[in-house]
Amino acid sequence: MSRDTVVAKRYAKALFDVASQEQRTVEVEQDLKSIVEAIQSNPDIEAFLSTPNISEVDKLNALSRALQGKISQTVINTVELLVKRRRTNIFPDLLDSYVKFEGESLGRADAVVYSTYQLDEREKETVAAEFGQIVHKSIRVTNVIDPSLLGGLKVVIGDTLYDGSLSGKLARLEQSFAGQA
Structure with missing residues (x-):
């Protein structure tokens, strides 16, 4: 720091x-x-x-x-x-x-949600609800368009990255193959 x-x-x-x-x-x-x-x-x-x-x-x-x-x-x-x-x-x-x-005071966390397209309000609410259950806080979503993801979402809450993007899954798959070689 x-x-x-x-x-x-x-x-x-x-x-x-x-x-x-x-x-x-x-x-x-x-x-x-x-x-x-x-x-x-x-x-x-x-x-x-x-x-x-x-x-x-x-x-x-x-x-x-x-x-x-x-x-x-x-x-x-x-x-x-x-x-x-x-x-x-x-x-x-x-x-x-x-x-x-x-x-912290309000029991809220900010989430930056990376997607290949602009999420509508319903989708943002769904993401907020799902990740709110994970971190036990209410979530305020900021959506960022990232065409490099290919599909899926990347969610950053604080210092934690939840990578459900297609490109992230492919990278993890590639690493697992490299580990077996």
Whole structure:
């Protein structure tokens, strides 16, 4: 685990504790997602935040104008703290850690489901129900299209991969033949 990940985890825990007290955990998650998506989709924002030639005051003023009224004050305070401490590079790790704390608190896990086509809502609900029984949590599904699978599904929950894809089955079959040779 990198140092940034450890630091992000501490900030995420503190942010989650505050959001829990305010009973706004889901709203804070959405606000964090918005910030991470904005930074990742616009290299100018990332450059602005990481450039040492731009003063902290200018960064804080610009962020305050941009974020005021759009996201919660709790998240704005966290963003300002990270700017002051020159830790703006940890936003993606902060979001990941926050989502994990939130999931643990709510008895929920996030599953990334890789398939060859877009799953409809019924199929997502089926996957969520089946894997929810396996991990004993409610599952929130994110579907990712991966044409290399040939068929079937790959499901990632936390650090665990459930590979029911055709390409995965073929790879396991090939390994078993190689072991017999």
